[in-house]
Amino acid sequence: MKKWMDVFTNYLEPVAAWLLAIIWISPLIYAFWAAFHPGAYAVNFSFSAPLTLDNFKEALSQAPFLRYAFNTLVLVTLILSCQLVLCTLAAYGFARFAFPGHKVVFALMLIQLMITPEILIVENYVTLSRFRLVDTITGIGLPYMASAFGIFLLRQAFKSTPRELEDAARLEGCGTMGVLWRVYVPLARPTYLAYALVSVSHHWNNFLWPLIITNSVETRPLTVGLGIFGAPESGVNWSIVSAATLLSVAPLLIAFLLFQRQFVQSFMYAGIK
Amino acid sequence: MYRSLYIMVFCTKKGPMQLPSKNHVHAWLLVMPAAILLIAFTHYPTVSTVIKSLFSKGTAIRPSRFTGLENYQQMFQDPIFWKVLTNNLWFALGTIPTSIALAIVMALLVNRSLPGRSLVRMAYFTPTILPMIAVANIWLFFYTPDIGFIDQIAVWMGFSGHNWLGDPATVLPAIMVMTVWKEAGFFMIFYLAAIQNIPPEFREAARLEGAGRWYYFRRIMFPLLMPTTLFVLINAVLNSFKLVDHLFVLTKGGPDNASNLLLYYIFETAFSYFETHYAAALTVVLLVLLAVLALGQFFILDKRVHYR
Structure with a gap:
């Protein structure tokens, strides 16, 4: 029992901390993703999506x-x-x-x-x-x-x-x-x-x-x-x-x-x- | 030259004795500029709001006249007023305990040694420094039906999509989730500071006595964090009445006032419908609520101050 508690505190807590951190930062990460990729990739995530700065240019011109x-x-x-x-x-x-x-x-x-x-x-x-x-x-x-x-x-x-x-x-x-x-x-x-x-x-x-x-x-x-x-x-x-x-x-x-x-x-x- | 000017302005030689009356003049002069601005933008408008709420709206034909409590009568019969008040209550009840609990969990998680601790702490705290309006822009996409982030995950997990912000049943909870996300990290830093101030001997003693971690938290740590909790609680309650920026982007109080909050309703009444006298009556309600909170804080915090 005691040993399991130790395992829990030593391994699961850091995992939980990181999981929560990822959830917490994900809205911001998403904003970065959408801003630096063409509009078509805003809703589907793919590693082959090309990077672009057009969205910034467009925002500045509008x-x-x-x-x-x-x-x-x-x-x-x-x-x-x-x-x-x-x-x-x-x-x-x-x-x-x-x-x-x-x-x-x-x-x-x-x-x-x-x-x-x-x-x-x-x-x-x-x-x-x-x-x-x-x-x-x-x-x-x-x-x-x-x-x-x-x-x-x-x-x-x-x-x-x-x-x-x-x-x-x-x-x-x-x-x-x-x-x-x-x-x-x-x-x-x-x-x-x-x-x-x-x-x-x-x-x-x-x-x-x-x-x-x-x-x-x-x-x-x-x-x-x-x-x-x-x-x-x-x-x-x-x-x-x-x-x-x-x-x-x-x-x-x-x-x-x-x-x-x-x-x-x-x-x-x-x-x- | 500047130096001598500086000495002339700031360090003119004075006699050793200063008359108290002259000191008082100095003090009043020091306080005066801030006092004038505070009176002009806090005290005067507070009083004039109360007075205005007792008068009718003036029109071209009928000038504004004293009507006593008529605006308040109208208010008590206004279903939207009751709706926004209950919404505000649910909003406070839904966001405050959750964000405080999460803040404590976060503080405990980053208080121990952890790989990449400062990164984790930064992730928790970042929402605090983002403007609510920017946050709402991002979350608006999360909640978009079908193509939004949340619906994509829901569909992937086998659920069907849902119009989170368009459904009166889910719009307020959806906004609460976002608010908790925004505020938990802010409250975390106060708990973090408080936890670090707890003497390590307490934990040592508790361990020697054979107390488990949960027991230690429940019986020792949490009571010691009480002043922090009260401080955070008051801040959170104030915020739940003062922060309505996200409504402008997310819902505009809709659908059918399901997500409307008191301050947003005041804004709408005054600046969209131009019912300034009715808005004044609504503002008085908000002022009374805040006054009650202030008195509560005064009496509760004063009793607990010995914890510090």
């Missing part, structure tokens, strides 16, 4: 994916840089200043962790149209720029920085902003990295709000472009949709494969804090 990619790039850069500035300032305010009402204000900020902008699409659309920001990249990013999650993460990081370092910097003549820039920000680097990776992948993949707020090629991010492209009523064939899908996920997927450790650790770190 929809401006390069423009969409550029929009996405501008969007995530804009969101991340604004988030970093706004969240750093606010987190510093909450971490090191006991101003009257700071607990209440902090609690009110944390509401955004639950009620994310996706839920308030209707009213936020009204607000943005009032400011004439509908169909602009700024408009897509604005509701996300002050991020309760970022404030929370950075506040934790700043709070765990030893007070003595701040005192030392103050003795050296640093003011409020000097202390932040020279002491707190450099020491919170791992938190910044984790937050940046989570933020970029979130906004690279975000769909619902950009779909609502954009209606032109000049502002549409990749996900929205892909959503329109891949809709069943548009009637394009599988191989081309697969190629377009791969084009849209490629930058993030490549970044993930290269920096796998950092990605996994960042998601973990951001979640556990």
